[in-house]
Amino acid sequence: MTSGDDEASTAMDHSVRSLLRHFATTTAGVRFTESPGHLFLATATDHLGPMHNSALRTDPTAGPEAVIGAAEEFFGRWNRRFVLWAGAHHDGDLAEAAARHGFALRDNSRGSAGMILRTPLRTAPDNGTALIPVRFRSQVETFTDIVADAFAARDHPQPAGATRSLFTPARTLLHPRVIAYLAVIDGVPCGAAMTHLNGPVATLAWIGTRPAYRHRGVASRLVTACVGESFRRGAQLVALQSSAEAEALYSRLGFQEITRYARWLSPAPANPHGSTD
Missing domain, CATH: 3.40.630.30 (Gcn5-related N-acetyltransferase (GNAT))
Known part of the structure; x- marks a missing residue:
């Protein structure tokens, strides 16, 4: 990976963390914790999606077993399953650990595209x-x-x-x-x-x-x-996470794919009697 690639992937990770923090600190009913190595967000519903019940490793040197263990303990308090993010650029060991722990890939094996744009777009045609x-x-x-x-x-x-x-x-x-x-x-x-x-x-x-x-x-x-x-x-740049169905649109507008984020769905909590408050 070149220095330019490193810079772009760092910007993508910054984007993901910032958006999760924003919803964690402004949305009602969210439980949120962040340490030097991870960020966990449990939302008001038990839906499993990018902004719902998500676990993210924020330091690629943090041990994958420790991150998964901490996530299982955190979400287990509310008897919740969760989605573990794994970036293709630095989370290979985390994805391997997730598979060993019985996690399943969410939606599709390719994951979502992390894309960036470094310059403003030309004004779109006036379509009414x-x-x-x-x-x-x-x-x-x-x-x-x-x-x-x-x-x-x-x-x-x-x-x-x-x-x-x-x-x-x-x-x-x-x-x-x-x-x-x-x-x-x-x-x-x-x-x-x-x-x-x-x-x-x-x-x-x-x-x-x-x-x-x-x-x-x-x-x-x-x-x-x-x-x-x-x-x-x-x-200085705009980043986004694209679903498979929208990638063509963003590519056409000039966004470039930097990495991909797979999302791994955790098994059912080991403690079936966790708190649901």
Whole structure:
């Protein structure tokens, strides 16, 4: 791996950690802990997804057995299964340990693509989509409705209730480090996206279009707006995690794949009588 690759993968890891911390510290009902070697986040629901019930090794020198053991102890308090992230660039030993412990790959063996963009995008063609910054609580509710509908209709659907739980209370979006937009066509809110700013890295997330409005350039308009505002506010690059179905869109817009993150699903907790409060 070259120094440029090292820099890019470090930026990707920074992006992942920053976004998890943001939801951990702004979302209701989240239990969160972080040490020099790992970050664990248990959400209000038992859904298993990238932002729900996740375990992340934050130091590649931390022993994989120690990280897995600490995660099992943490999530076992609430009788929870969890998703263990493993980056292709430095978590090979963690993935091997997960397999030994009976973890199963989540969704697909390739994992999600970690992608970055280093320059602003050209303005997307005007397709009749109006873009509205999210600044009020009523707009947060609309944003949440849109992404809940969009993610429930994906190839690997996420329950609408699990998505909604991440945007309660409204400060998750009405935060000084968050840029969020709604897309509106003919007066109907149909798309949403956000970026989270943390130093030189902005993380693009929750890009969603209502199913009836897909393939009309809505996502491209939203991504272009979020990216442009992120660079205007000091970001030096924009990072994202892409599902398999969206990789072609982001590649076409100029994002480059840096690494991949496999997600390993833990076995059922060893303690079936853990706390559920």
